[in-house]
Amino acid sequence: MRSAYSVETVRAAERELMARLPEGALMQRAAAGLAAACAQVLGRRAGRVYGSRVVLLVGSGDNGGDALFAGARLARRGAGVTAVLLSPDRVHGGGLAALRRAGGRDVSVAAGAPSGGAGGAGGEAARPGPVAGPDEAARLVRAADLVVDGIVGIGGRGGLREGAAPLAELAAASGAAVVAVDLPSGVEADTGEVRGPAVRADLTVTFGTHKPALLVDPARAHAGAVRLVDIGLDPWLPERPELEALQHADVARLLPRPGAESDKYRRGVVGIAAGSARYPGAAVLAVAGALRGGAGAVRYAGPAGRAVLARYPETLVSDGGPRRAGRVQAWVVGPGAGDDAETVAEVLAVADEARVPVLIDADGLRLADRDAVRSRTAPTLLTPHAGEAAALLGVDRAEVEAARLTAARELAERYRATVLLKGTTTLVASPRGDVPVRVNPTGTPWLATAGSGDVLSGLAGSLLAAGLSARDAASVGAYVHGLAGRRAAAGAPAAAHDVAEAVPEVWRDVTAPS
Numbered sequence: 001m002r003s004a005y006s007v008e009t010v011r012a013a014e015r016e017l018m019a020r021l022p023e024g025a026l027m028q029r030a031a032a033g034l035a036a037a038c039a040q041v042l043g044r045r046a047g048r049v050y051g052s053r054v055v056l057l058v059g060s061g062d063n064g065g066d067a068l069f070a071g072a073r074l075a076r077r078g079a080g081v082t083a084v085l086l087s088p089d090r091v092h093g094g095g096l097a098a099l100r101r102a103g104g105r106d107v108s109v110a111a112g113a114p115s116g117g118a119g120g121a122g123g124e125a126a127r128p129g130p131v132a133g134p135d136e137a138a139r140l141v142r143a144a145d146l147v148v149d150g151i152v153g154i155g156g157r158g159g160l161r162e163g164a165a166p167l168a169e170l171a172a173a174s175g176a177a178v179v180a181v182d183l184p185s186g187v188e189a190d191t192g193e194v195r196g197p198a199v200r201a202d203l204t205v206t207f208g209t210h211k212p213a214l215l216v217d218p219a220r221a222h223a224g225a226v227r228l229v230d231i232g233l234d235p236w237l238p239e240r241p242e243l244e245a246l247q248h249a250d251v252a253r254l255l256p257r258p259g260a261e262s263d264k265y266r267r268g269v270v271g272i273a274a275g276s277a278r279y280p281g282a283a284v285l286a287v288a289g290a291l292r293g294g295a296g297a298v299r300y301a302g303p304a305g306r307a308v309l310a311r312y313p314e315t316l317v318s319d320g321g322p323r324r325a326g327r328v329q330a331w332v333v334g335p336g337a338g339d340d341a342e343t344v345a346e347v348l349a350v351a352d353e354a355r356v357p358v359l360i361d362a363d364g365l366r367l368a369d370r371d372a373v374r375s376r377t378a379p380t381l382l383t384p385h386a387g388e389a390a391a392l393l394g395v396d397r398a399e400v401e402a403a404r405l406t407a408a409r410e411l412a413e414r415y416r417a418t419v420l421l422k423g424t425t426t427l428v429a430s431p432r433g434d435v436p437v438r439v440n441p442t443g444t445p446w447l448a449t450a451g452s453g454d455v456l457s458g459l460a461g462s463l464l465a466a467g468l469s470a471r472d473a474a475s476v477g478a479y480v481h482g483l484a485g486r487r488a489a490a491g492a493p494a495a496a497h498d499v500a501e502a503v504p505e506v507w508r509d510v511t512a513p514s
């Protein structure tokens with residue numbers, strides 16, 4: 001399991017750790033990890049560290065201090081290192097002195113000259129270096145092999161400020177590799193929102209633990225690859241993170257496995273109420289997903305029985321609607337439902353009586369009565385994409401996409417349901433606010449294809465029927481579905497049924513002993 005902690009929690013843990021270490025030790029650990037990562041990047045880009053050109057963009061806090069100390073290490077290995085000081089009057093004095101001792105240069109881009117030496121943090125005061133105009137700073141960035149973003153880290157608020165934004169843009173447009181220190185500057189650490197200009201990194205080297213922005217879009221897309229440097233923080237972090245992301249071993253543990261005593265009923269039966277005369281395909285795709293999700297049998301109740309049977313003769317098809325479909329351990333309702341509000345209400349009623357979980361997707365989200373969902377006693381799982389979530393929340397789609405974590409949490413609270421918010425980073429929020437939101441790391445833009453959501457709803461519904469909690473069914477379903485999407489696409493467009501067909505192979509991979 002990978003986890004991410006909020007800034008407040010990280011700061012509290014850092015205080016505990018720092019109190020037990022000599023002053024500056026923690027920053028040296030961070031800088032050592034950062035310098036090692038930069039050296040690797042330079043090795044790939046420029047062939048070697050010696051003689052390469054490194055530009056540090058240095059802000060006013062400890063994030064800039066990390067960059068300066070790492071720059072000093074690179075300078076000692078023969079790199080030509082120039083620090084561009086964005087707030088020279090508040091620069092980390094110790095870091096700047098270390099860089100200078102190692103033979104690095106520094107220039108100040110801000111207007112006002114430093115007063116009384118650059119001694120903002122880190123104790124040691126340093127005389128100001130030469131002032132560079134914006135053109136000179138731009139020339140340095142353009143000529144660099146590597147740009148290190150030490151503008152702001154967890155202390156940042158709002159987008160990049162004047163002066164930094166054009167340099168970040170230049171860095172992105174130049175051929176230089178961009179390595180962000182702790183976080184790409186300009187993103188909101190706790191939410192993953194990007195409300196202004198922000199650095200786009202190829203690699204982010206983060207310290208102690210992941211921060212939410214490194215896992216949640218749109219910030220995650222700014223981070224590039226992420227490397228975690230261990231600075232000894234773990235013992236001081238609480239058990240419950242803000243976010244968690246399942247990995248292979250977690251999914252392998254959660255996937256249902258039939259025991260020797262299992263028969264199809266004990267493995268769970270999933271009911272699918274999906275499709276309509278107009279959209280029979282949604283029913284077929286939801287059943288395709290459900291058949292591969294670990295339930296022992298799939299019942300289908302709806303008007304597309306013929307199409308379903310033609311493709312999947314193993315389906316138990318009922319003509320009498322959900323109420324007469326027979327016992328199930330979980331229902332899926334909504335894909336391709338069109339305007340059939342009656343079926344959605346019937347599924348909710350039947351599932352309430354039987355106290356079984358319900359997954360509501362697609363049209364079902366629009367048609368379900370909110371109070372009926374809120375008052376359910378068995379678990380409910382809602383699986384909207386950003387547009388559907390926006391409609392439920394009464395906001396623009398763009399707002400949901402900009403603030404995905406907030407939207408998922410808000411929906412979970414309003415509906416007292418588990419919410420799987422689809423996207424390149426799918427989020428799973430629980431109605432209980434005291435459990436971490438899950439982030440699925442396996443998504444791919446290839447999954448943005450018609451019918452792929454129907455497959456996911458069947459798959460996750462099947463996992464619900466097999467006995468997983470709504471949170472586990474949603475996050476395991478999204479994980480497997482994402483990998484199946486990648487496998488099916490493998491660099492070329494794939495259709496939704498290809499995704500369903502790739503599930504067994506992914507399942508085998510995930511559960512194979514390593």
Ligand SMILES: NC(=O)C1=CN([C@@H]2O[C@H](COP(=O)(O)OP(=O)(O)OC[C@H]3O[C@@H](n4cnc5c(N)ncnc54)[C@H](O)[C@@H]3O)[C@@H](O)[C@H]2O)[C@@H](O)CC1
Binds near residue numbers: 028066154183
């Ligand atoms: N506290 C610790 O023990 C450690 C901290 N480390 C580093 O320290 C960082 C946190 O340092 P700080 O608390 O000094 O905070 P930061 O360096 O992240 O930023 C704070 C400074 O940036 C300014 N600022 C805020 N938003 C800005 C924006 N949008 N544009 C430009 N400037 C902005 C603030 O006025 C403040 O001076 C971490 O991200 C990490 O890189 C690491 O050295 C590991 C150890």
Ligand SMILES: [K+]
Binds near residue numbers: 149184
């Ligand atoms: K940064």
